[in-house]
Each structure stands twice: as C-alpha cells, then as structure tokens.
Amino acid sequence: MRVLVTGAAGFIGSHFVRQLLSGSYPELADAHVLSLDKLTYAGNTENLAEVAGHPRHTFLHGDICDRSTVTQALRGIDLVVHFAAESHVDRSITDSAAFITTNVLGTHTLLRSALEAGVSRFVHVSTDEVYGSIPEGSSAETDPLDPNSPYAASKASSDLLALAFHRTHGLDVRVTRCSNNYGPHQHPEKVVPLFVTHLLEGLRLPLYGDGLHRRDWLHVDDHCRGIAMVAGRGRAGEVYNIGGGTELSNVDLTRRLLGVFGSDWSVVDRVPDRAAHDRRYCVDTRKITEELGWAPRVAFERGLAETVDWYRDNGTWWKALKP
Incomplete structure (x- = not known):
C-alpha cells in the first residue's frame, strides 16, 4: 500500500507518519509513505527527522493548492490521509484568507485530483469546532454544523466538500472530527505548549477571559490511532468523532x-477574551468505539506529564519557533 500524508511535517501529521512507519498501525502494515508539506511556520522537517532515512518514507515539499504538485504526489497512491490545514483560531480572526485558501481550496484540489487518480480511500481529518459551542451534552456525527470562527467555518466547508465528493462521485471519503489535541511536537502557539514553555522560561501565563471555556483533551497518539482505524476499517461516506474523554475548563x-x-x-x-470564543466543545465517541473498538489509552495526567517532560528536554526545538 502507498499512503500520501498531507501536512506531514506538522504536529499531528508527523506523529501519524512516525507511528505508521514504526509498525504501530496493523491496518496500514508495511505501507510506503509519501509525506507532503508546504513547510509553513507550523511545518518542521525536524518532526520527521527520525524517519528521514526510512526505506518506506519519502518527503515531498509542496503545496496542496498546487494542482501539478498534487497530481505528481498522487501517482500510485492508494490512501490519502489529509491533515494539511491552517488551524490556529486566533490567526483566522486576524486574517482568514489563508484558511479559506488552504482548508477549502486546497482540500478541493486534493479531492478532485484523488478522484482523477483513482485513489481507493481518502481520510479527511477535521475538528469538533465545526459543531460550534454546545452548553451541555455531546455532539454526534449527525448533528448540524454551526461553526463560529473563520477557522471552524473553513473546516466545516472542507468537510462538506469531502462528503459531497463521496455522494456525487463515489470517492471513498471518511471524515474524522477530533477534540483538542496535546502532546510532543505541538507548535508553541497552542495553549498547552504555550503555557508549558512560558513556565519553563519563567514567563507569565495569558488566560483568556474568565477561563471557563471547556474543552475535551485528546492525546495525539490516541487521535492518530483512531485515524488509522478509520482508514483501515471505517465505512465510506461516514464521519467518526474522536474524543479524549477529559473535559476541563x-x-x-x-x-x-x-x-x-x-x-x-x-x-x-487575565487577558481580554478573543472574539466569538466558543464556550464548550464535547463529542460523542460511541460510533468509533462501537464500530471499530477504539478507546483512548493515554490517561490525561500521564500524557500531560510526559508532554511537559518532552518540552523540558527539547528546548532547542521550541525556542526556534517562539517569537
């Protein structure tokens, strides 16, 4: 099997590639991986350093919005796992153009080209933010989308495009929607690594508003394992929520x-709250649990402690990324 991973030098994509090539995903055993990444500020080839010389791994520097690059990348590919996205909500509020370009137009370029190339499966990686804020309960895969930030709206748009390519053209598309990820190699603009690295540097922590916004935390390893299961045994045209089960303000x-x-x-x-800051996300994970047998394995306390240790031991990595 040949797998194209987009956004492969980013936080989640690089973890998926490293774990796949280590043999952690029986659904994708012995797969050859082509890693595609534009290497924006959030993409870092150091995240792929441990697999740089792997005999089943090739890296391609390129943009998913570039049709010729995507056409080249998809030659002989059986499975696409699409991580590439602009993902920081604050940046989408300041300037949404890159989010529309990459998340919507880039996804469309991939879908169109995958259809033409005869790709067998396409896993589109999305977010719980497409459901919008919910005061109680949990969002099921069949719930309406109600995004509030430009980032969430761009991801909801790409979800709908991906599912439309399945329904209209028969492309085997599977969509995953995850809760908030944390773990090693996450860019220090996100809250966990931002606060961890600030504490390591003796800096103060900027907490938005009253701090009562609630998120469900999912370790990146649990997330990527769920994606691999969806890629291997999920159903075409279906959406699968992946949540960590640890809801915290x-x-x-x-x-x-x-x-x-x-x-x-x-x-x-305490710093001024950001515009349209969603109060609470929570996803219902019964579908992926019942259909595929997935469940989170990394307890939050252990995962957080190991994440802190990683940033403590890898100062050179994150200091190069902080302003």
Whole structure:
C-alpha cells in the first residue's frame, strides 16, 4: 500500500507518519509513505527527522493548492490521509484568507485530483469546532454544523466538500472530527505548549477571559490511532468523532500545569477574551468505539506529564519557533 500524508511535517501529521512507519498501525502494515508539506511556520522537517532515512518514507515539499504538485504526489497512491490545514483560531480572526485558501481550496484540489487518480480511500481529518459551542451534552456525527470562527467555518466547508465528493462521485471519503489535541511536537502557539514553555522560561501565563471555556483533551497518539482505524476499517461516506474523554475548563487546565511546575496562580494574567470564543466543545465517541473498538489509552495526567517532560528536554526545538 502507498499512503500520501498531507501536512506531514506538522504536529499531528508527523506523529501519524512516525507511528505508521514504526509498525504501530496493523491496518496500514508495511505501507510506503509519501509525506507532503508546504513547510509553513507550523511545518518542521525536524518532526520527521527520525524517519528521514526510512526505506518506506519519502518527503515531498509542496503545496496542496498546487494542482501539478498534487497530481505528481498522487501517482500510485492508494490512501490519502489529509491533515494539511491552517488551524490556529486566533490567526483566522486576524486574517482568514489563508484558511479559506488552504482548508477549502486546497482540500478541493486534493479531492478532485484523488478522484482523477483513482485513489481507493481518502481520510479527511477535521475538528469538533465545526459543531460550534454546545452548553451541555455531546455532539454526534449527525448533528448540524454551526461553526463560529473563520477557522471552524473553513473546516466545516472542507468537510462538506469531502462528503459531497463521496455522494456525487463515489470517492471513498471518511471524515474524522477530533477534540483538542496535546502532546510532543505541538507548535508553541497552542495553549498547552504555550503555557508549558512560558513556565519553563519563567514567563507569565495569558488566560483568556474568565477561563471557563471547556474543552475535551485528546492525546495525539490516541487521535492518530483512531485515524488509522478509520482508514483501515471505517465505512465510506461516514464521519467518526474522536474524543479524549477529559473535559476541563481552561482554569482547570491552567491549575494542572501550575501543579506540575509547583507554581501558583500569581503567575497568571487575565487577558481580554478573543472574539466569538466558543464556550464548550464535547463529542460523542460511541460510533468509533462501537464500530471499530477504539478507546483512548493515554490517561490525561500521564500524557500531560510526559508532554511537559518532552518540552523540558527539547528546548532547542521550541525556542526556534517562539517569537
């Protein structure tokens, strides 16, 4: 099997590639991987350093919006796992153009080219943010989409495009929607690595608004394992939620990180909330559990401690990325 992974030098994509080539996913055993990445600020070839010389791995520097690059990349490909996306909500509020270009037009380029190339399967990786904020309960895959940020709207658009290519053209598309990821190699603009690296540097922590926004936390390894299961045994035209089962307010998350470092609340600054800040996300994961047998394995306490240790041990990596 030949697998194209887009956004392969990013946080989640690189983890997927490293684990796939290590033999962690029986559904994709012995697959040859072509990693495609534009290498924006969020893509880092160091994330793929441990597989750089792997006999079943090839890296291609390119943009999913470029039709000729995508056509070249898809030659002989059996499966596409599409991670490539602009993903930082704050950046989408400041300038949404890149989000529409990459997340919508880039996804369309991939879908169109995959159809023409005769690709067997296409896994489109999305987010729980497409459901919008919910005050209680959990979002099921059949719930209506109600995105609020430009980022979430661009991802919802790409979800609908992907599913439309299945219904209209018969392309085997499978969509995953995950909750908030954390783990090693995450860019320090996101809240966990931002707060961890600030604490390592002795800096103050900027907490949005009242800090009562709630998120469900999912370790990147559990997320990628779920994606591999969907790629191998999921059903065409279906959506699968992947959630970690650890729902915390941002205040709770901050307190846990402070506890790891032995710090107290005196290092936290309340900063103005961002526009249209969704209050709460939570996804119903019964479908992927019942159909594919997936369940999270990484307990949040252990995953957070190991993540902190990784950033503590890899200062050179993250210091090069922080402004």
